[in-house]
Amino acid sequence: MTDSGEEKLLNVSEIQHFSTGDGPGIRTTVFVKGCNLHCPWCHNPETVSPLPQKLVFSGSGKTVIYGRKMSAEAVAAEVLEDREFYGADGGLTVSGGEPMLQADAVSGLMRILERDGIRTVIDTAACVPWEKFAPLLGRVQTFLVDYKTSSDETYAGQIGGDRETVIDNIRRLIGAGETVRVRVPLIPGVNTSDTDASLMCGQLAKAGVKTVDLLPFHRLGSAKYTAMGKEYAYAGISPPDAETVSRLRSIFAGYFDCFVE
Amino acid sequence: MRITDIASRTDIEALKREIAVPQSGEFRPEWFRAEGYRRLSEKGENGLTMPVKRAEAIYTLFTLPEPFIYENDLIAGSIRPLFKVLTDEQKAEAAELTSHYPERWFGTHSDHFAPDYKTVLELGIPGLQNKIARYKEIHRSDAKAADILESMSIALRGLSDRLKAYAEKAASMLSKLADRSGIEAQRLRFIRENCYTLTVSAPKTFAQGLQLVWMIHSCFMYEGRYAMALGRIDQYLYPLFKKDIDAGELTEEAATALVANTFAKICEARLRGGDDVVNICIGGVDPDGKNAVNPLSFCVLKAVGTVNLPGPNLSARIAPDTPDKFLDECLKVIGTGLGYPALMNDSVNIPALLRYGYDEKDVRNYCMVGCIENFLPGQQPPWVDGRFDPIVYLEKLLLDRDSLRSSSEELGLKNGQDATDDPDAITSMDEFMKLYEIMLVRGVKEYVDNANRIMHVPDPEDKTSPFLSCFAELCIERGQDINNGGSKYPSVHGAALMGVGTVSDSLAAIEKLVFTDRTYKLSEIIRAMRDNFEGHDALREAVLSAPKYGNNDDTVDKYAVWYTKRLSDEFFKYRTYDGGGFYTAMAANISNIYAGSTLGATPDGRLAGKPLSDAASPTYGCDRRGVTSTFLSVSKPDYTNCACGTVVNQKFDPSAFRDGKREKLLRLIRVYFNRGGQEVQINSTSRRTLIDAMEHPDEYPSLVVRVSGFSAIYVTLAKEVQLDILSRTQHDDL
Ligand code: SF4
Numbered sequence: 001m002t003d004s005g006e007e008k009l010l011n012v013s014e015i016q017h018f019s020t021g022d023g024p025g026i027r028t029t030v031f032v033k034g035c036n037l038h039c040p041w042c043h044n045p046e047t048v049s050p051l052p053q054k055l056v057f058s059g060s061g062k063t064v065i066y067g068r069k070m071s072a073e074a075v076a077a078e079v080l081e082d083r084e085f086y087g088a089d090g091g092l093t094v095s096g097g098e099p100m101l102q103a104d105a106v107s108g109l110m111r112i113l114e115r116d117g118i119r120t121v122i123d124t125a126a127c128v129p130w131e132k133f134a135p136l137l138g139r140v141q142t143f144l145v146d147y148k149t150s151s152d153e154t155y156a157g158q159i160g161g162d163r164e165t166v167i168d169n170i171r172r173l174i175g176a177g178e179t180v181r182v183r184v185p186l187i188p189g190v191n192t193s194d195t196d197a198s199l200m201c202g203q204l205a206k207a208g209v210k211t212v213d214l215l216p217f218h219r220l221g222s223a224k225y226t227a228m229g230k231e232y233a234y235a236g237i238s239p240p241d242a243e244t245v246s247r248l249r250s251i252f253a254g255y256f257d258c259f260v261e
Numbered sequence: 262m263r264i265t266d267i268a269s270r271t272d273i274e275a276l277k278r279e280i281a282v283p284q285s286g287e288f289r290p291e292w293f294r295a296e297g298y299r300r301l302s303e304k305g306e307n308g309l310t311m312p313v314k315r316a317e318a319i320y321t322l323f324t325l326p327e328p329f330i331y332e333n334d335l336i337a338g339s340i341r342p343l344f345k346v347l348t349d350e351q352k353a354e355a356a357e358l359t360s361h362y363p364e365r366w367f368g369t370h371s372d373h374f375a376p377d378y379k380t381v382l383e384l385g386i387p388g389l390q391n392k393i394a395r396y397k398e399i400h401r402s403d404a405k406a407a408d409i410l411e412s413m414s415i416a417l418r419g420l421s422d423r424l425k426a427y428a429e430k431a432a433s434m435l436s437k438l439a440d441r442s443g444i445e446a447q448r449l450r451f452i453r454e455n456c457y458t459l460t461v462s463a464p465k466t467f468a469q470g471l472q473l474v475w476m477i478h479s480c481f482m483y484e485g486r487y488a489m490a491l492g493r494i495d496q497y498l499y500p501l502f503k504k505d506i507d508a509g510e511l512t513e514e515a516a517t518a519l520v521a522n523t524f525a526k527i528c529e530a531r532l533r534g535g536d537d538v539v540n541i542c543i544g545g546v547d548p549d550g551k552n553a554v555n556p557l558s559f560c561v562l563k564a565v566g567t568v569n570l571p572g573p574n575l576s577a578r579i580a581p582d583t584p585d586k587f588l589d590e591c592l593k594v595i596g597t598g599l600g601y602p603a604l605m606n607d608s609v610n611i612p613a614l615l616r617y618g619y620d621e622k623d624v625r626n627y628c629m630v631g632c633i634e635n636f637l638p639g640q641q642p643p644w645v646d647g648r649f650d651p652i653v654y655l656e657k658l659l660l661d662r663d664s665l666r667s668s669s670e671e672l673g674l675k676n677g678q679d680a681t682d683d684p685d686a687i688t689s690m691d692e693f694m695k696l697y698e699i700m701l702v703r704g705v706k707e708y709v710d711n712a713n714r715i716m717h718v719p720d721p722e723d724k725t726s727p728f729l730s731c732f733a734e735l736c737i738e739r740g741q742d743i744n745n746g747g748s749k750y751p752s753v754h755g756a757a758l759m760g761v762g763t764v765s766d767s768l769a770a771i772e773k774l775v776f777t778d779r780t781y782k783l784s785e786i787i788r789a790m791r792d793n794f795e796g797h798d799a800l801r802e803a804v805l806s807a808p809k810y811g812n813n814d815d816t817v818d819k820y821a822v823w824y825t826k827r828l829s830d831e832f833f834k835y836r837t838y839d840g841g842g843f844y845t846a847m848a849a850n851i852s853n854i855y856a857g858s859t860l861g862a863t864p865d866g867r868l869a870g871k872p873l874s875d876a877a878s879p880t881y882g883c884d885r886r887g888v889t890s891t892f893l894s895v896s897k898p899d900y901t902n903c904a905c906g907t908v909v910n911q912k913f914d915p916s917a918f919r920d921g922k923r924e925k926l927l928r929l930i931r932v933y934f935n936r937g938g939q940e941v942q943i944n945s946t947s948r949r950t951l952i953d954a955m956e957h958p959d960e961y962p963s964l965v966v967r968v969s970g971f972s973a974i975y976v977t978l979a980k981e982v983q984l985d986i987l988s989r990t991q992h993d994d995l
Contacts, residue, residue: 017887020917020925026889057977081813082889084932219982220966226979239985259921 009069010105013047013097015078018085021261023121023142025090028079032097032106033067037125038160039148040233041187043221047097055227064227072105076112086118091141095123100132107135114139123183126169127161133173142179144213145170149191150199158190167207174208183213183261186240186248197248201255212256214249216240264468264511267451268335268518270444273567276333276525286344288533290322290485293343295355297321298362312742315362316412316419316727322483323419328430330452332445335522336472337427337452338479340529364485365724368715370643370744370752373630375490375540376477376732377639379497382470385463386421389731390414396737405722406740409747412727413737419728420480421460427476428457467511468519470501475523477732478539484728490540492628492638494520495558496547502557513560520564527572536571542628544587545578545607550625552580554587565601566594573601576629579934580607588927596918598947603633604930605906609939610635613904616833617842619750633848633906633940634755639734642744645716646755646846646905649708650856651764651828652863652873654700659684659787660861668699684783690776693783694768694823702831705756709835709843712754717838721745751841755905756832758847759856761821761898762810762874766865766883769817770807774800790862793869804866811879812886813893822898829902846905847877876908877939882962888913888929896936907939914946914966914986948987951975955983 011033019029034050035042046053052067079092092113094106099122110120119141126145147166148159155163173180182204186192191200204212218239225232240248245260252258297318301309309317326342347355365371381389393414400406431453438446455472464470474491481489505511530537543561547553565575577591591602614624614635623637630636630644657664662682670680672695687693718724721744729743730736736747744752774781781800789797808817825847832843857872865880867873874880877895884891888911895909917926930941944950946964954961958976966975966986975983 017889018929020922026925026928028889062977081893084936085889085929087928087932090928218985220978220986222982223978235979 008105008108009071010075010102010109011050011097012068012070012075013044013066015075017082019093022093022095022123023091023144025087026082026085027090027093027121028082029093029095029123030075030079030109031095032099032102034101035096035098035125036101036161037098037127040158041185041190041217041237043218043224044097045221045224045228045230045232053228055224057223057227072108072112075109079109079113079118080116083116083118091119091121093121093123093144098125098128100124100126100128103132103135107139110136110139125161126166126173128165128169130169130172133169137176137178140178142181143173144181144183145173147182147184147200147204148187150196150203151191154190167203170204170209171207180209181211181213182209182256183215184252185215185217186245187217188237188240188244192240192244192248194247194251197251201252205255210256212252212258214245214252214258214260216245216260264451264466264519265515267444267447268515268522271333271335271448271518271522273333273518273521273525276331276522277528277568277570279331279333280525280529281531284341284344284532286346288340288343289345289347289352289355290343290483291359292345292347292351292355293322293325293483294318294362295358296325298358310408311362311723312408312412312725312727313415315725316415318362319416319484319728320419320422323416323423323480324426326483328423328427330427330430330434330449333448333522334452335448335519336468336475336526337431337456338472338475339526340479340482340532343483344532363724365643365718365726365744367487368645368647369718369724370645370716371726372481372486373488373490373634373636373644374486374642374729375492375628375630375636375638376481376729377734378474378477378492378494378732380639380734381477381732382464382473382497382501385473386417386424386459387461388463389737390417390421392737393417396740400740403740409725409727409730409742410737410740412725413731416728417731420477423480424456424476425460428453428460431456464501467498467501467505467516470498471519471523474498475526479526480728486729488538488540488631490542490628490630490636490638492540492636493542493545493626495543495555495561496553496626499555499557502560503555506556513556516557517560517563517567520561521567524564524568524573525570528568528570530572538574538631539572540574540576540629540631540633541565542576542578542605543602544580544583545605546580546582546611546625548622548625552582552584553578554583558587559590562590562594562602566597566599569597569599574632575602576605576633577602578605578607578610579930581935583607585927588930589923592918592923592926592943595943596915596923596945598915598945598949600942600944603908603940603942604934605629605633605940606934606938608934609900609937610904610906612901613939616901617753617844617904623749629906633908634846635844635904635906637750639732640749641841642748642752643729644755645712645752646757647708647712648759648852648856649705649756649828650759650860650873651701651704651824652760652767652856652860654704655697655764655767656790656861656863658697658700659783659790659864664700665696668696671699672696684787687783690772693771693776697768698827701828705828705831705835708756709832712756712843713838716752716754718744746839751839752837753841753844754837755844755846757852757905758824758828758845759853760873761824761847761877762880762883763857763863763865763867764824765810765817765820766807766874766880767863768820769809770804770864770866772816773807774803786864790864793862794866801866804864807865809865809880809883809885810874811884811891811894813890818894818897821894825898825900825902833902842904844905845903847903847907848905875910878909892929892933892936892938896933896938900937900939903939909938909941910944911941912944912946912950912964918945946975951983951987955980 013031013033016029019027035048046066121142123144222232329339329341397410431449435449455469527539543558666682673680725742733743734749741747789800794801808814829845835843853873853875861869964975
């Protein structure tokens with residue numbers, strides 16, 4: 001870790017105002033660029049590579065460049081524009097991509113916003129060394145932590161991460177007194193079996209988790225894959241049907257406060 | 262059977278189906294009116310004055326058509342009896358007869374009016390007749406006043422006899438029923454009882470009050486009027502509602518059913534082609550400035566949701582102390598895909614109206630007529646408005662050398678400089694704006710002169726409105742027609758300012774390219790406009806990437822602020838022919854499309870013939886940073902300058918209206934109103950919209966769909982993804 005100016009810049013993919021699905025209240029979500037995982041169902045594929053990317057949308061003919069280095073001050077200024085809307089519970093969400101890969105820069109951004117009493121939600125897959133969380137502890141409104149499957153193999157293979165690290169981080173965050181909300185994407189063929197659900201519940205409950213959001217898979221990201229000139233492995237996969245969602249929900253609801261987004 | 266039972270056993274859907282049954286013949290109120298004139302001359306009553314003749318014709322118009330009652334009616338009054346199959350000869354004859362008695366039309370104060378229902382509910386028809394008789398006595402030495410009062414009395418008798426005819430009709434239908442104790446019979450008894458009571462006394466129950474209001478409204482339909490508002494129904498009917506509820510005679514469910522049963526008949530307008538816009542206003546503050554939301558407000562809201570058709574145009578007034586619960590219920594109804602109620606900010610509308618010197622108590626009692634026009638019920642002549650296109654004067658300044666020369670001359674006279682007709686000789690944006698203002702000042706004067714010429718009929722003593730005048734404050738006391746000194750306040754005119762987004766974006770583009778970056782000369786922009794940007798790709802690219810209104814960017818938002826203030830100030834200087842005010846509005850309805858269709862390309866990159874920006878909204882698709890930025894921009898202008906009202910349209914996908922999410926919308930609206938937003942009309946993108954957007958992507962460039970952590974422009978998504986979203990929304994629709 002260096003302290004150079006470059007390190008303090010945020011690698012931003014996109015800033016979204018009036019986010020209503022990424023934490024309480026009205027929020028502004030900063031999607032950062034760069035992820036250490038490679039979930040094949042990822043709906044924000046442009047956030048995976050840290051490099052700037054040009055997407056050409058065939059339908060509208062629009063070209064959008066994702067990825068720009070922004071100073072914490074510049075990002076904060078845009079976030080602060082909406083301050084009146086945040087009220088007591090709204091604020092900033094940093095999502096991605098993996099925000100924890102830019103924890104120092106995120107911390108710098110948070111420091112500016114904290115002066116104005118604006119609080120931050122971190123949306124992370126938590127597959128990073130525990131030390132990465134250090135600068136953020138005690139300052140985050142809620143950690144939204146992805147938990148994708150109970151299977152070590154799937155984590156290691158398809159996703160490209162280490163499940164133990166994730167569950168360990170969840171446990172430590174809770175242990176450190178952080179507010180944690182786990183988010184489970186429901187991916188057909190990956191984690192929608194009753195067995196996987198029950199195993200996940202056991203693992204999460206053991207880690208001390210109290211609240212789980214279920215996020216049914218959707219393929220809204222397919223246009224982005226096309227615009228990147230990439231195949232989307234999940235282009236042909238339909239979202240889980242309502243019955244599957246409610247079945248899984250009832251399993252999770254046996255352990256946690258469970259919501260379907 | 263009690264009303265609660267009758268109401269619960271009456272199916273609104275069945276009534277809606279009955280109403281939708283097509284009607285043969287044509288809507289011909291003028292034939293009945295002509296018949297009235299014919300009968301008069303047959304009787305040889307040619308010596309009567311014009312107001313009395315008009316009233317006699319209205320009497321015939323109200324009483325000649327045989328009443329019509331739907332099987333599922335709880336509250337009666339239909340326009341079906343006015344449909345007739347006429348021969349060409351009959352039509353010609355009616356036209357000839359009525360041509361001697363020309364009526365007012367929208368431009369000369371005929372409709373878009375909210376009656377004073379409060380007084381007639383208190384007095385009833387007999388009480389109102391007594392009042393007329395009393396003032397006839399007082400004005401007995403004034404022949405004209407006595408005549409006007411006589412004409413009002415005749416018209417009111419028409420209403421009373423029409424109610425009597427409805428009571429008789431119900432009785433005769435009842436006598437033909439085999440089952441005299443079934444629900445059909447109960448409904449007819451209910452109608453008979455209510456209609457009859459109203460002929461002899463003031464309404465005694467909520468249902469009778471509603472029946473009276475509806476029969477009056479339906480008489481306005483008989484007169485051929487359009488966009489007649491019901492106004493603050495949750496206020497003027499509340500005393501009867503409360504009395505019945507307290508006495509255990511009524512429940513909120515039954516009241517809702519009665520109101521829905523009434524509102525469904527607004528949709529009868531479709532029988533004659535096209536919806537009516539009957540504005541109904543709920544919520545807000547009372548004349549003392551205190552929260553006026555009451556249990557009836559919720560019933561009306563639910564009733565409009567139940568009817569779920571355009572026609573009942575619901576407006577909800579929101580004040581800082583309006584309960585969140587009420588706003589939340591409004592959002593629930595909006596979320597059904599209905600798009601109503603429109604939300605109106607009391608904190609802006611009240612100060613805006615106060616600028617015109619009305620009594621504060623009257624202003625706090627404002628409602629709307631037509632789409633959104635602010636109106637003081639029963640205290641002003643019917644509403645008139647027109648369209649003012651500031652962009653036309655920008656085009657003139659740029660494209661017409663004579664206009665540029667003459668405005669430079671005027672500016673030069675002030676500055677002591679020489680006049681020029683060379684656009685490139687303009688040295689600064691400041692100077693450019695001064696020239697534009699000169700053009701606008703001239704335009705406003707021209708507009709006002711023209712409006713006054715049209716509105717002011719030369720023979721107001723002949724062109725009376727005896728029936729309408731019965732429901733306007735002070736007409737009886739003064740013995741004057743509503744359009745000839747009778748109403749409490751003088752006439753007003755609303756000038757609908759078009760294209761705030763188009764104008765602001767155009768000015769920002771000129772400022773940036775010509776005066777800040779100096780990348781293009783004004784003459785080059787003018788050439789591109791003349792060529793409709795053909796062959797000027799780089800320039801068009803440059804104007805399109807200039808700042809756009811709606812992104813919380815002061816470099817362009819300042820022009821919207823200027824536009825609102827400067828134009829309203831200018832209009833404020835003028836008076837209507839009888840001393841009333843000229844209000845401004847930014848509420849295009851769809852006239853931004855017409856306005857744009859005749860206009861050439863504009864400096865913001867808009868191509869010739871394309872629509873102008875809509876109402877007070879940014880140019881469609883140009884507010885790219887999300888709704889918070891849009892609201893931050895759109896709340897910058899000071900709308901207390903726009904006494905008529907403004908419209909900002911916003912679309913949200915159905916998930917935004919779910920439990921747990923609605924509170925975010927609520928907060929968004931509260932902040933927007935707190936910042937001085939005047940109005941917002943929220944649409945839930947119903948399944949219908951989503952399907953339509955799949956078929957016509959060009960019309961929905963900025964339709965956003967949201968899921969957690971993700972939002973996308975709907976029309977950029979692949980077909981199967983759009984279908985996924987459609988299936989997600991299924992359960993959100995009612
Ligand atoms: S962790 Fe999230 S951003 Fe990273 S690849 Fe997986 S889904 Fe995409």
